[in-house]
Amino acid sequence: MRYAAFLRAINVGKHNRIRMADLCALLQASGLRDVETYLQSGNIAFEAEGEEEVIAQRIETVLSEHGLGGASVVLRTGTELAEVVKVLPFAPTPAETFHHYVLFARHPLPRFDALPTEGVGATVVALREREILVGFRRDVRDPKLPPALVDALKSNPVTARYRHVVEAFTKKVRL
Numbered sequence: 001m002r003y004a005a006f007l008r009a010i011n012v013g014k015h016n017r018i019r020m021a022d023l024c025a026l027l028q029a030s031g032l033r034d035v036e037t038y039l040q041s042g043n044i045a046f047e048a049e050g051e052e053e054v055i056a057q058r059i060e061t062v063l064s065e066h067g068l069g070g071a072s073v074v075l076r077t078g079t080e081l082a083e084v085v086k087v088l089p090f091a092p093t094p095a096e097t098f099h100h101y102v103l104f105a106r107h108p109l110p111r112f113d114a115l116p117t118e119g120v121g122a123t124v125v126a127l128r129e130r131e132i133l134v135g136f137r138r139d140v141r142d143p144k145l146p147p148a149l150v151d152a153l154k155s156n157p158v159t160a161r162y163r164h165v166v167e168a169f170t171k172k173v174r175l
Contacts, residue, residue, distance in 0.1 A: 001049065002078040002175055005059060006104050007042025008159035009071045016068045030062045036173045039165065042071070045078075045173035056106065072157035074104040076130075078175030084131055085170050088163055093123050093135030100125075100163035103132040105156045116146040124149065133163075 010016050010023075018026075020037040023044070027035045033047040048055050056073040063071045076084070084102060093100065108129050117124040121140025126133040136143040144150075161169075 002045065002047055003052075003055065004076045004078065004081045004169070004173075004175055005042075005044040005046065005056075006074045006076075006159045006161060007044065007059075007063070007071050008074070008157060010042035010063075010068065011040045016071055018066075018068060026062060026066060027059065030058060032059075034174075038169045038172050041161075041165075043161070043165070043169050043173075045169075045175055072106065072159070074106045074157060074159050076104065081166075081170055081175055084128070085167055087126060087128070088133065088167065093125055097139075098123070098135030098137055101134050101136065101160045102163055102166050103134060103153075103158050103160045105130045105132070105153065105158045107156050109156070110152050115148045115152065119146040119149070120144040122146070 010018065020040060023042075024035045024037055027044065027046060031048070035044060035046040037044050052075050056075050059073045060071065063069075063073075088100075088102070109127065109132070121137035121143030122145050123135045123137075124132060124146070125135055132149075134145065
């Protein structure tokens with residue numbers, strides 16, 4: 001099956017630095033096939049068989065064994081990622097005013113019906129089973145998600161990507 005992996009805490013400042021060519025080689029050596037990367041922030045496409053959680057844990061173990069500790073992995077099948085891209089319109093939050101992000105959660109999210117969708121300079125546009133589409137106001141120095149939403153996500157590995165990076169990733173790599 002073809003997967004997209006989003007690595008959290010890779011190549012952030014001086015933390016967990018790795019060249020994408022080295023990451024591809026490392027993952028290929030671990031048994032993943034046809035590994036491709038996009039940008040330096042840990043966006044990876046690859047072929048693998050097995051359960052998603054087992055594959056994610058295997059990647060985390062390989063990263064940790066090579067000095068990239070604390071990097072968590074969030075996977076989506078190519079089909080799942082295509083579905084996310086279909087729902088990316090951010091009409092309630094215009095691009096001129098907001099930075100648009102997709103937050104990818106590793107595990108299904110709890111029901112957020114009762115949680116607030118407005119934080120400090122942040123608007124949750126859509127909630128899906130494992131994704132949150134959010135707009136952060138460009139004019140707010142340190143926007144924050146609603147605290148109740150942050151609390152609900154604490155035990156679930158989550159990583160964020162700019163909307164345009166997710167869209168470009170799906171076009172640049174074979175999923």
